[in-house]
Amino acid sequence: ARYRADTGDARLFCMKFAPIDPWGEGFGGLGHPNSQTQIRMGHELAEALKPWLGKEQTV
Incomplete structure (x- = not known):
C-alpha cells in the first residue's frame, strides 16, 4: 500500500507467497525456490x- 501511495499508481498490488517448506519442497540453488515451489507459487498467483482476469482494465 505504501509503494502505491508513493507512486500514485492505484493499479499496483503486492502479495506475499506462502513460505518455502524446506522439508516438503526443499530449496533450489542458493536458497531460491525449486521447480516444485515455483509450481505452487504459480497456483497461488493464479488464485x-x-x-x-477477464475484466477490462482502464489505463
Whole structure:
C-alpha cells in the first residue's frame, strides 16, 4: 500500500507467497525456490489474479 501511495499508481498490488517448506519442497540453488515451489507459487498467483482476469482494465 505504501509503494502505491508513493507512486500514485492505484493499479499496483503486492502479495506475499506462502513460505518455502524446506522439508516438503526443499530449496533450489542458493536458497531460491525449486521447480516444485515455483509450481505452487504459480497456483497461488493464479488464485490471486482471478478477481482481475477477464475484466477490462482502464489505463
